[in-house]
Amino acid sequence: MSDTYTARPDGKRTSDHEPSGQGFPGQAKDMVRDVTAKASDLTDNVTRAAKDNAAQLGDAAVDMANSAKKKVEAAVSQRKSIGADYIGSIAQATGRAAHEFEAELPQAAHYIRQASEQIQGVADTVRERDVRELVGEVQDFARRQPTLFFGGAVVLGFAALRFLKSTAPTSSGNVQTSAFDARREG
16 A cells, blocks of 8 residues: 655645645544444443343343242242141141040140140141241240240150050060050059
């Protein structure tokens, strides 16, 4: 590529690519403006692309979070159902324990039966309510009535122990006796 030069009235020469009336400083300014404009356009394009990608990434993250939330909720719901069934089985065991006490201690059997009904109510509540509500209610009850909460846990433990003892399998037809039964018989 060859440039042709022409003489100007002031004696300086200009190139065919050089706008008339501008010298090297004018060309430099034009080039700086062009480069600045192109850089600005490029920056705008990159910014737009980044915003678009960020929006897409944000949507993908929200979708992943929603999917994870649904999976956790399903797992918690399943565990809640299993827990409600377990509490229901404790209520049944407590009812059977009340039956065991009926002959020897009818008053205790009455209270154990009431406890069994309350436990069954808890099982029904667990089935019906949200996990967050349940946790909050248990915490509130334990704060308001710590003695009753602890006492209920102890009574449930004794009732469950009695039930487990009454349903313990025997080995080879021999009846298993506990140390308590041996002292009571002896």
